Amino acid sequence: MxxxxxxxxxxxxxxxxxxxxxxxxxxxxxxxxxxxxxxxxxxxxxxxxxxxxxxxxxxxxxxxxxxxxxxxxxxxxxxxxxxxxxxxxxxxxxxxxxxxxxxxxxxxxxxxxxxxxxxxxxxxxxxxxxxxxxxxxxxxxGKLLLQQLLRLKVAGNLFAAEPGGASTRQWRACWEAGQGVEIAGYEWSSALALACDALxxxxxxxxxxxxxxxxxxxxxxxxxxxxxxxxxxxxxxxxxxxxxxxxxxxxxxxxxxxxxxxxxxxxxxxxxxxxxxxx
Amino acid sequence: MDIGKAVLGILDEVLQLGPRAADLSADSPLLGAIPELDSMAVVAVLTLVEERFGVTIEDDEIDGAVFASLATLTHFIEAKMAA
The missing domain is CATH 3.40.50.1820 (Alpha/Beta hydrolase fold, catalytic domain)
Structure with missing residues (x-):
């Protein structure tokens, strides 16, 4: 062949x-x-x-x-x-x-x-x-993509008895405030995340x-x-x-x-x- | 479509339930009863639910009660789809 x-x-x-x-x-x-x-x-x-x-x-x-x-x-x-x-x-x-x-x-x-x-x-x-x-x-x-990536980051907190770790909402707030968020080794800048969010x-x-x-x-x-x-x-x-x-x-x-x-x-x-x- | 059946399919796919899938009834307990259903498995289930049913789930909508049984999980998805 x-x-x-x-x-x-x-x-x-x-x-x-x-x-x-x-x-x-x-x-x-x-x-x-x-x-x-x-x-x-x-x-x-x-x-x-x-x-x-x-x-x-x-x-x-x-x-x-x-x-x-x-x-x-x-x-x-x-x-x-x-x-x-x-x-x-x-x-x-x-x-x-x-x-x-x-x-x-x-x-x-x-x-x-x-x-x-x-x-x-x-x-x-x-x-x-x-x-x-x-x-x-x-x-x-893009919103779904980011939500699924962030959920991996907060997986451990999902059923925590005491509210402790950050939620996906809080990480999203970081992007909205212009900060980057690291997810599984990738640094998602605010600009990239916000652009993806609108797709x-x-x-x-x-x-x-x-x-x-x-x-x-x-x-x-x-x-x-x-x-x-x-x-x-x-x-x-x-x-x-x-x-x-x-x-x-x-x-x-x-x-x-x-x-x-x-x-x-x-x-x-x-x-x-x-x-x-x-x- | 039969949402309960589709949800059982997703659980089976993520947890590799095999013959145990046939034994699950609507009221069988999930969280705490199926050892493989840990936080990462829950994440995988939520991802598949979002992709298959076209809904977006916020993490503050999720608590132990949603994953109490097949019936509670199915009801949660039906409510999301109707919203």
Whole structure:
């Protein structure tokens, strides 16, 4: 079997060099298009690395260029997480998407995993040419993302008999007062947290094509009520939505690094069903 | 949809109840009765509840009474969804 060619390089970003990986289809395979990965944030990004690499390889093998770029302050890119801003991440991601289109001749499909879906969504709002999107178990809103991160921080206090430790509300107040908050080794600045707090997975007007994959721990039957509501909202905004529940572990939060082959199977299939878009 | 059944599914997923899931009735005690249900497991349950049902839960809404039984937890989620 042929293997995709992998190019590793540093791309220019608004505030520093960004570590990038470009998976290229093998020479004997007809090119189908391009995909840009928008990773989850903080520890979920690390936990998701293996699945992201497996998926990128699977797509490259059937003709897709796949770009994975670490955001500023994340992974092997320049900068500290504490200095990252949402506006910077968005500007860098748009710049990378345009570079990928130039490089490959194809407008990239935006592949957003978890909180990366919020970034993909923001990119589609900014650029009406980026209208093919694929979500991996998207985070519904920035508020929910922050609440879940903060809850990990206060887990020990949840059932404390005596009110002692700080609550999520108190940590949120720190952000509102302009202070950073450290969560599991990541320093969330006030600016980044407040920007994230305002994010939602709102469909851009004008329509496009969206593939929505959701993981269920047990046998996958239906989409969750939350995902069903999301799918309906995107359809109402004129998007053609292909939604698929997948049976498998929440690989971005479990302790062990796990693989969910079914997710790769469906994702690969769903991308094949998208109409090709040249620039 | 059957919220009670979905809640049991989430508990099973987080706590790996296996055959014990079938023995749980609406009034079976949870907190204090299932050893695996510690604070981190509660966090995992709350996360899944938020993601599956599309609600946001503040930590001051959560106390031992919410996790007393399957019925109290289900009732809590129904109330959140109706809000």
């Amino acid at each position: 042929s293997t995709p060619e992998l190019a590793a390089f540093f791309a220019p970003g608004t505030a520093g060099k960004l570590f990038s990986l470009l998976y290229c289809p093998p020479a004997n395979i007809t090119v189908r298009g391009a995909v840009m990965y928008l990773a989850p944030v903080a520890e979920e990004m690390n936990k998701g690395r293996r699945m992201a690499a497996l998926q990128a390889r699977a797509w490259a093998n059937v003709g897709w260029f796949v770009l994975q770029q670490d955001s500023f302050g994340c992974g092997d890119s320049a900068g500290e997480f504490a200095d990252a801003t949402w506006a910077g991440w968005l500007a860098d991601a748009l710049r990378a998407a345009h570079w990928l289109a130039e490089r490959t001749g194809h407008r990239p499909v935006l592949w957003g995993a978890r909180a990366g879906a919020l970034l993909a969504c923001a990119m589609a709002h900014q650029d009406e040419l980026l209208r093919q999107v694929l979500f991996w178990h998207p985070v519904a809103s 939602a997975l709102t469909p851009p007007s004008g329509g496009g094509q969206l593939a929505w994959l959701e993981l269920a721990g047990g046998p996958a039957s239906d989409l969750s009520p939350a995902a069903q509501a999301g799918v309906s909202a995107w359809r109402a905004a004129g998007w053609a939505v292909d939604a698929q529940p997948v049976s498998g572990a929440a690989f971005w939060q479990v302790v062990e690094i796990v693989e969910v082959p079914e997710l790769i199977h469906y994702s690969t299939q769903m991308l094949e069903n998208l109409p090709a878009v040249d620039i």
